Amino acid sequence: MGEFGNPIIRVRDLVVGFNEVTVLNHVSLDLFRGEILGLVGGSGSGKSVLLRTIIGLLQKRQGSIEILGNDIDGMSYEERRGIERRCGVLFQHGALFSSLTVLENVQFPMREYLSISQKFMDDVALAKLDMVGLNAGDAEKYPSELSGGMTKRAALARALALDPEIVFLDEPTSGLDPISASEFDALIRTLQQTLGLTVFMVTHDLASLANICDRIAALVNGRIVATGPLEAMKSSTDPWVRTYFSGRRAQRVSAGDASQHG
Numbered sequence: 001m002g003e004f005g006n007p008i009i010r011v012r013d014l015v016v017g018f019n020e021v022t023v024l025n026h027v028s029l030d031l032f033r034g035e036i037l038g039l040v041g042g043s044g045s046g047k048s049v050l051l052r053t054i055i056g057l058l059q060k061r062q063g064s065i066e067i068l069g070n071d072i073d074g075m076s077y078e079e080r081r082g083i084e085r086r087c088g089v090l091f092q093h094g095a096l097f098s099s100l101t102v103l104e105n106v107q108f109p110m111r112e113y114l115s116i117s118q119k120f121m122d123d124v125a126l127a128k129l130d131m132v133g134l135n136a137g138d139a140e141k142y143p144s145e146l147s148g149g150m151t152k153r154a155a156l157a158r159a160l161a162l163d164p165e166i167v168f169l170d171e172p173t174s175g176l177d178p179i180s181a182s183e184f185d186a187l188i189r190t191l192q193q194t195l196g197l198t199v200f201m202v203t204h205d206l207a208s209l210a211n212i213c214d215r216i217a218a219l220v221n222g223r224i225v226a227t228g229p230l231e232a233m234k235s236s237t238d239p240w241v242r243t244y245f246s247g248r249r250a251q252r253v254s255a256g257d258a259s260q261h262g
């Protein structure tokens with residue numbers, strides 16, 4: 001799917017670091033419209049740093065990032081806000097505001113970016129919650145009253161609040177049991193297809209990579225060492241990638257053993 005035309009996100013020669021440490025060392029990567037791209041890599045390899053730099057939360061040292069045809073360096077404040085509105089983010093661990101109800105969490109981006117009535121916001125937020133499988137009763141709950149799966153769903157509803165074109169998901173199935181994780185994967189796939197979303201997903205989850213990702217990118221030692229469909233990963237020349245995708249855990253996932261989820 002989607003490897004045609006201009007990329008919706010274009011990262012070139014990106015260098016990001018903290019003090020003396022270089023985390024991303026000349027990373028180049030494309031995200032094409034309509035695809036689900038899974039970003040994998042060892043713990044601490046810089047996957048979240050890449051995601052956070054693309055969405056503008058971290059500063060880069062070198063390189064360029066284009067989102068929806070706009071170079072982030074040349075953008076005015078208004079242009080940046082315009083781009084932010086077209087992107088939804090699900091942070092690792094859900095990251096809901098604990099003092100707000102689920103409904104208020106989903107309305108948070110609406111309050112920041114839209115001027116619409118409370119009644120309209122209530123209706124839209126409830127519709128978003130319905131899309132992710134949560135009901136009006138769940139909407140009144142606080143994050144501490146939710147299960148792990150419900151937290152992820154609420155966070156996904158918040159990411160969808162502004163009808164984004166691109167959704168960034170940072171380890172969406174981490175911490176979920178295998179059944180909840182596959183249900184969440186199915187939800188992501190359904191929403192991606194029905195809403196025409198483009199999805200950039202950081203994940204360790206081999207089942208998600210196998211079941212819903214159109215393309216995979218592997219980040220090893222600060223560089224993208226492989227990109228392509230799952231099958232191509234298995235025969236990668238990079239030893240980390242080959243081991244990750246053709247080790248015993250990977251083989252059990254491709255044989256359909258759901259217990260290997262996560």
Ligand SMILES: Nc1ncnc2c1ncn2[C@@H]1O[C@H](COP(=O)(O)OP(=O)(O)OP(=O)(O)O)[C@@H](O)[C@H]1O
Pocket residue numbers: 018023041042043044045046047048049050
């Ligand atoms: N704000 C920060 N300040 C300093 N170092 C940071 C900061 N954010 C991340 N790092 C460092 O950057 C490296 C990459 O972190 P990152 O969270 O991107 O890893 P990851 O690939 O997402 O790992 P995991 O799979 O375990 O979540 C780590 O060494 C981390 O300590």
